[in-house]
Amino acid sequence: MGILEKISEIEREIARTQKNKATEYHLGLLKAKLARYRSQLLEGPKSSSAKGEGFDVMKSGDARVALIGFPSVGKSTLLSTLTSTTSECASYEFTTLTCIPGVIQHNGANIQLLDLPGIIEGAAAGKGRGRQVIAVGRTADIVVMMLDAIKGDVQKELLTKELEAVGIRLNKSKPRIYFKQKKGGGISFNATCTLTKISEKMVQLILHEYKIFNADVVFRGDYTTDEFIDVVVGNRKYMPCLYVYNKIDQISIEEVDRIARQPHCVVISCNMLLNLDYLKDMVWNYLNLITVYTKKPGQKPDFDDGLILRSNCTVEHACHSIHRTLVENFKYAQLWGKSAKYNGQHVGLSHKLCHEDVVLIAKK
Numbered sequence: 001m002g003i004l005e006k007i008s009e010i011e012r013e014i015a016r017t018q019k020n021k022a023t024e025y026h027l028g029l030l031k032a033k034l035a036r037y038r039s040q041l042l043e044g045p046k047s048s049s050a051k052g053e054g055f056d057v058m059k060s061g062d063a064r065v066a067l068i069g070f071p072s073v074g075k076s077t078l079l080s081t082l083t084s085t086t087s088e089c090a091s092y093e094f095t096t097l098t099c100i101p102g103v104i105q106h107n108g109a110n111i112q113l114l115d116l117p118g119i120i121e122g123a124a125a126g127k128g129r130g131r132q133v134i135a136v137g138r139t140a141d142i143v144v145m146m147l148d149a150i151k152g153d154v155q156k157e158l159l160t161k162e163l164e165a166v167g168i169r170l171n172k173s174k175p176r177i178y179f180k181q182k183k184g185g186g187i188s189f190n191a192t193c194t195l196t197k198i199s200e201k202m203v204q205l206i207l208h209e210y211k212i213f214n215a216d217v218v219f220r221g222d223y224t225t226d227e228f229i230d231v232v233v234g235n236r237k238y239m240p241c242l243y244v245y246n247k248i249d250q251i252s253i254e255e256v257d258r259i260a261r262q263p264h265c266v267v268i269s270c271n272m273l274l275n276l277d278y279l280k281d282m283v284w285n286y287l288n289l290i291t292v293y294t295k296k297p298g299q300k301p302d303f304d305d306g307l308i309l310r311s312n313c314t315v316e317h318a319c320h321s322i323h324r325t326l327v328e329n330f331k332y333a334q335l336w337g338k339s340a341k342y343n344g345q346h347v348g349l350s351h352k353l354c355h356e357d358v359v360l361i362a363k364k
């Protein structure tokens with residue numbers, strides 16, 4: 001039996017197994033098996049399908065956004081609208097067959113937007129160009145999952161499942177579970193809080209399924225079996241995702257309102273140019289970007305050409321992005337803006353910067 005068949009057999013068994021106390025361990029074990037086969041499938045021989053022609057696009061700019069969605073939801077229309085690149089748009093499915101990069105200019109940043117072929121159910125298992133699309137998706141800083149507003153929420157659920165199947169976790173953070181394999185000593189298990197979703201026995205069962213008999217495990221939160229499996233398997237990719245519902249010109253205002261209230265959702269219409277500025281702002285926020293302006297002594301800040309940095313970055317990061325040797329000659333920095341206690345505050349390299357701060361770097 002091939003891995004794909006094994007996977008679908010386990011999926012069927014999970015689907016028909018009732019969820020209750022008696023089946024808890026059986027289900028946990030099935031999930032661990034499923035995760036193991038899936039990672040085997042992904043690690044399998046990197047055939048021609050893993051990397052496709054036209055999918056190796058150079059990273060450029062300050063950040064990268066991947067457009068992922070079913071065929072004909074309007075991905076290419078969005079790229080052609082937000083950037084100066086034209087990607088063919090048409091009413092038939094699979095118009096786009098490769099990866100088409102464009103650049104969104106926003107708040108002084110160059111954000112690379114990748115238009116990709118539509119993906120379909122079964123993409124994770126190799127249907128269509130799914131594997132290539134997902135491989136490119138992994139290289140992005142955020143995913144924009146484009147959805148057809150006319151089709152309701154089904155597309156979102158199906159696509160999330162496809163991405164989950166290849167280890168991509170959307171809008172989730174890495175579970176705070178310490179896990180370290182050892183040479184001997186058995187399995188030591190601890191938790192810093194009460195666990196309601198998993199037991200020590202389940203943890204052991206899962207580890208045995210992975211042939212791990214010696215390890216330290218510490219739960220620092222009330223996590224589920226699936227989350228523990230993620231930690232054991234490793235190589236999960238945790239990515240921010242914006243769900244963008246396009247074609248709202250085709251649905252009622254009540255439906256638009258309902259969708260817009262859901263978390264991480266943005267409603268747009270490419271054809272009617274509705275809400276596209278808000279979309280760009282949301283992309284900027286999800287990318288965690290900030291602009292920091294520089295200033296020379298006795299001069300006005302340079303508001304035309306800001307530094308594009310990540311939130312939580314320090315003065316040291318800012319120095320690096322100005323010049324690679326600047327840190328060696330750094331004496332102190334002077335600050336204006338939100339992160340300064342008072343205007344013109346003197347700070348060191350470890351000071352954390354905020355969006356729209358102005359910084360003057362004094363050299364030795």
Ligand SMILES: Nc1nc2c(ncn2[C@@H]2O[C@H](COP(=O)(O)OP(=O)(O)OP(=O)(O)O)[C@@H](O)[C@H]2O)c(=O)[nH]1
Pocket residue numbers: 069070071072073074075076077078088089090091092093094095096097116117118119246247248249250268269270271272
């Ligand atoms: N009503 C409406 N139609 C739209 C909108 N945006 C795009 N479309 C139409 O949707 C169809 C598909 O658009 P594309 O941009 O080719 O979609 P795609 O997601 O790139 O499709 P594939 O490359 O085939 O996966 C075209 O006929 C567009 O004109 C919109 O905001 N409203």
Ligand SMILES: [K+]
Pocket residue numbers: 071072073089090091092093094095096
């Ligand atoms: K299309």
Ligand SMILES: [Mg+2]
Pocket residue numbers: 075076077088089095096115116117118
């Ligand atoms: Mg397209």
